[in-house]
Amino acid sequence: MSDTPRKRIKWEPAALMLLVLALGFWLAFGPRLQLPLRPGASTLDIRMGDLRGVLEAAPGGSGGAQTFRVLFRGQPPSREMTEAEATEVFGAAAVRSAVTMRRNPVFRVLNITSWANVVWVGIGLGGQIAFSGRMLLQWFISERRRESVITESFWWFSLFGALALFSYFVWRQDPVGILGQASGIVIYARNLRLIHKRRRRMARNAAGS
Numbered sequence: 001m002s003d004t005p006r007k008r009i010k011w012e013p014a015a016l017m018l019l020v021l022a023l024g025f026w027l028a029f030g031p032r033l034q035l036p037l038r039p040g041a042s043t044l045d046i047r048m049g050d051l052r053g054v055l056e057a058a059p060g061g062s063g064g065a066q067t068f069r070v071l072f073r074g075q076p077p078s079r080e081m082t083e084a085e086a087t088e089v090f091g092a093a094a095v096r097s098a099v100t101m102r103r104n105p106v107f108r109v110l111n112i113t114s115w116a117n118v119v120w121v122g123i124g125l126g127g128q129i130a131f132s133g134r135m136l137l138q139w140f141i142s143e144r145r146r147e148s149v150i151t152e153s154f155w156w157f158s159l160f161g162a163l164a165l166f167s168y169f170v171w172r173q174d175p176v177g178i179l180g181q182a183s184g185i186v187i188y189a190r191n192l193r194l195i196h197k198r199r200r201r202m203a204r205n206a207a208g209s
Contacts (some may be wrong), residue, residue, distance in 0.1 A: 035071045044098040046070070046090070055090060057098040066099055120171045127164025130157045152195055159188040 035054065037043065043054035053072035060067040060080065068086035070078040087095045100107060100114075107114075110121050134157030142149045162184040169177030 035073065036077060037071070038069075042098060043071075044094060046094070048072075055086070055094060055098050057095075068095070068098070120168060123164050124168030124172075127161045127166075127168060130161035130164065134158050134161065152192070155188050155191045155195070159185065159192065162188055 035043075035056075037056060038058040038060065041056045041058035043056050046053055046055050051072050053070060053075075056069045056071055056077075057066050058069075059065070066083055068081045068083065081089070083095060083099075106118075110118070112118065112121060134154050137157065138150060138154050141151060162181045166178065166181040166185060169181060
């Protein structure tokens with residue numbers, strides 16, 4: 001029986017991943033709680049010049065009608081507006097989105113306004129799962145071998161994730177996300193091509209020897 005100690009996968013990197021994830025969620029969603037929202041309100045992100053805030057929709061008018069306010073961090077809320085007043089300022093689409101998101105908790109969480117948008121969220125989520133999966137796979141294999149290892153599957157996961165996230169960011173009209181994924185698509189595809197070219201070259205050399 002071998003006396004070689006069994007190698008274990010360290011738990012510290014996984015704990016650090018969870019810590020970073022928790023920090024990201026707090027930074028993304030925690031500060032919004034500082035806004036003085038009314039009970040049962042939903043919000044739609046808006047931007048006016050350099051100011052970023054929300055259009056708030058909440059029941060409060062006569063007969064349970066929706067009333068609207070504009071909230072910016074560090075500034076007092078605007079006066080309450082009727083739906084007609086809010087539509088005149090922000091347009092019917094923005095008002096409809098704010099009201100729809102209030103009625104549907106799924107829409108509020110995903111920051112979308114229709115069930116058709118769930119498909120795009122699914123594409124983005126699938127891309128992110130692929131991106132996270134490639135790193136977990138690389139970490140697991142490297143921990144087992146006690147050296148940094150990048151397998152071909154790492155590049156396939158990367159390419160699929162980049163394509164899915166690129167499509168998602170285009171839909172979201174997010175220039176930062178588009179910029180971040182555009183170069184990666186080319187690099188991941190190029191690495192896969194180099195791997196297969198090397199295999200074909202090795203196969204030809206083996207056949208000729």
